[in-house]
Amino acid sequence: MLTTIQSAIADDLDAFEKTSWFTSVYPFTMSALGPLNGKLSGVFLPRLSVVVSSFLLAAGSLMTGFANDFNGFVIGRAVTGIGASGVFTVSIIIVLELTESKRRGLAFGLLNSGYTFGVAVGATVAGALLPVIGWRALFLLQAIPALLGGLVLLLAIPMTFTAALVLMLYALSAPKRIPIWPLVLSAMVTILFVSNELYVACDPIIPLTLLRSRGLLLTCLGSVGFMMARWSVLFYAPTYALAVRQWAPSSAGAILIPTNAGFAAGGVLVGWLHVKRPGSFYFPTLAGYGLFPFTLAVLAALSKDSSPAWAFILVVFLCGVTTGAALNYNLAHLLHITPKETHYVATALLATFRGFAGSFGVAIGGGLFTRTLDASLKTRFAEQRMDRAALIRRLLGSPALVEQLDGVEKQIAVASYQDALKLLWLSMALIAAAMLFVQAGTGQKGDAEKRKLEGERQGLINEAQGE
Template sequence: MSSLAPLMGRLSQVFSARMCLFACTILICIGSVVTSTSSTFAMFMVGRVITGSGAAGVLVVAAILVIQMASPKQRGVYLGLVNSGMTVGVSLGAVIAGALEPIIGWKPIFGMQAPLAILAGIGLLLGIPANYGTNNEYTTHSLREKLARIDYSGCVLLIATIVLFLLGLSGPRVLPTPLVLSFVCLPLFVLNETRIAYDPVIPMTVLRSRGTLLTCFATVGFMMARWCVLFYAPVYSLAVRGWPPAAAGSILIPTNAGFASGGILAGYFHIRRHGSFYAHSLISMALFPITLLILAFISTARTPSWVYITAVFFNGLLTGAALNYVLVHSLHLTLPDVHPIVLSLVATFRGFAGSFGSAIGGGLFARVLHKSLVTGFEDAGLGDNRDLIRQLLGSPRDVYRLEGEKKAIAISSYEDALKALFLAGMGLSILVVAIQAGTGWKEPSKSSHERIAEDEVEGEESLVAGS
């Protein structure tokens, strides 16, 4: 998903957003079938890769459609609905899969997604006007000419950069070789885009945009802090409250309901015009760390359930509002002809957050939990518990299989780890506010856009002359 999302903006321009969205649903269908029929782990992973390739375009292209088809008064509401659809799917998927897997097994759960994807694709194909997006420069091109315009070298280098970077960070330990190779591919990609590609994946106007760059960095940091809640609120329910797995997944319902409400309310009541939303993006982002601070101190066994549910709801509410404001403001900072590319980049960095959150946040959580368990058992004089500690690190639900003092130590250790994680997320989200503040509030001047375009033309002419 992360590696292909930045390509979707350009592909939707070349082949139309309507056809890209339909093709993505077909890929999701194929990937679901491969996953559900897999008999080996390798085949299972192939199915997930195919599914992720299709999923890369769904959110991005849906946002592009909203930006291009909705009026300024409706744009905020529909962007909120797109984000809400994604987050409602995440929360319902966790709950439904957790309830059905013990009954029907994991293969049917993946298999049932294939016909749903086909129905969604047909509905989108019929629902979006056939002549939509036929007024750009690619309209008169044949399929062969469109295929010839794709920047294949840029696509390969960008995919390699992202995949290697995520591979290096997403495991139980950092892998230096993929990270080094990723940092080798990145300058090659930039060189390709600026000096070689005739029709680059990411145009110079976007690469040189301070607002776009800082928005991407702010988005990945903000969503990393958000993923701390999405990953570890269910862990709190399992280990500290002792809820069964299906019920633990339901803790995502209120926080994702808040996410949906925040985006829709901001869009319906406020985002009803073109222009800057600089102050509103900063205010909503600045309120977000407060909810993490509250979660850090209420993630205990003594906290009433309704208090915790309220806290995660408001965490989601501020997330939904902030992302809507930041996305619309990023469009204000760039020219309309590169909006599909900007949306793709923001979605890509947003997708990074899940991998970064699991790698970095998960590492911090595990280290604090391990230290607290070791100290707790040693202070209580309970002897060597290395096997138990290893078991508790891997399975939060095993906490409530313990009894007496061991159970109390395990619960207390999970409380310490959750507190450290949420406080770290709070610190990160405060830094994110400073990064977002650097995006500025002034829209780009057409003269600067034209100057960059002239530089691109001069570069292309020099390449032609040299060849």
């Protein structure tokens, strides 16, 4: 939603150089609290966890809508992210509890479709309603369905690393240069957290079997890079429509409809037709991971104002199809390679790392995009001997401003946005391609097979010792 209304917010709060925080603070808190929500769902009832999260989501929306300055807006988005973290993580756990194995793939496909439908509709509706009711009302209205949804879930569901992440993403989201000390502190805090979980904690948030699981680790790391590339499409396809094509905000938001329709179709079809049994989905996952980078490379090539609009829309649709299918296969394979008794926390960790991807997509991708745009604008204006420091500052946070320009200023703005988008999507394509090899390291053998082999090996050792 913020991709289509951030220009109005930046203008109202006079925060053009801080717009990366509009979108980044929400996934920061959402992803950082994922493991904790998974743990709390095992201690308390999942239905209670998701209801409390829904109320926090509503409270954050109200705080955001009533914010009078940048700090108040960011705090409201942070609270909203805390609530969304619980809703996102616990919803996966609830699906695990309430579905049998042959319907689980379809259920996860429908769940992912719900998320992506919300992204598409939110961007389109927000862009259309912005001139009518303003950005504040758009946030205030979100509190109502959040509260009602929490109450419905309470009645409908049956009875039966935070500091490290924030420090790292704070550094990587810097619009002008990347500060080093937050990255160093992030590494130190991460080591401290893992050491505490392994050697000190009596009841660790993350079970030791999962901390030592190569398959889980590589699945989570692969998901981060894969979904980070995916989020670059969700965040910056509307920017392409606004700045390069100069579409209206409602039309710019609508560009997400085909990619999210593809995401839903890919996930649902895979769940309905293929993921109908427990077991390995190693090669189907790799197929999805292998096709996805090609769609990003084509997007980079099409990020010009002269490219056919239908071609861009077709490619974002195919990007969604490959992503939806790959994520469904990926989750099914994770359940195969991890012990059943750890599925709550394992799926919460996967949800967390997918949430990290949103954070990284904003922090790393947004930082790269903003730095490239800033450098391109300065270089092109300098070549024309034009001093436009104030205009550059506004263009960094307001892609909708391009439409209001004319002459050389407009040409430079469009060309600079094209440069930034092309470099962003090419970089994400390379990252997504690397994630294919990370995912390949998870292996095909499931937890039951590994335990059987370990038992046989131990039996042979005992026999040898007995002789």
